[in-house]
Amino acid sequence: MNALTLMIPLLLAAATQSATPSKDVPIPAKIPSPPSEETAPTVRIHTGDNGDVVEEYRQAGQIYMVRVTPPHGKPYTLRDSNGDGKLDKADNNGDVSPVYWTVYEWN
Secondary structure (H helix, E strand, O other), X not given: OHHHHHHHHHHHHHHHHHHOOOOOXXXXXXXXXXOOOOOOOEEXXXXXXXXXXXXXXXXXXXXXXXXXXXXXXXXXXXXXXXXXXXXXXXXXXXXXXXXXXXXXXXX
C-alpha cells in the first residue's frame, strides 16, 4: 500500500505534464562560415641573425602581433593594439616599443 500511495502522485504529475501543449522552440542562429583563406590569420616563423625565433601574426595581410623567442631568455610579445598595422611605440613617439612579458601561466 505504501508503494501505491507513492505511485499515484507520480502518475498524476506525468499525466498533467503530457497534457500541456509544448511551446515552439525558436530556430537557432546560423553558424557563421569559416574565414576565407584571405582573411584567416597566418603565422610566419623565421630565425633572425642573432638566433631569435620571430613569429609574425597577420590577418588579411596586416601584422597584428610579433612574438620573439631569444635563444637565451624569456619570449616576449609586441602588439598592434589600435589596428593600424604598425607595432605600438611609446606615447612620446620614441623608439621604445612596449613589450608584453608572460609573468605567470596556468595549466
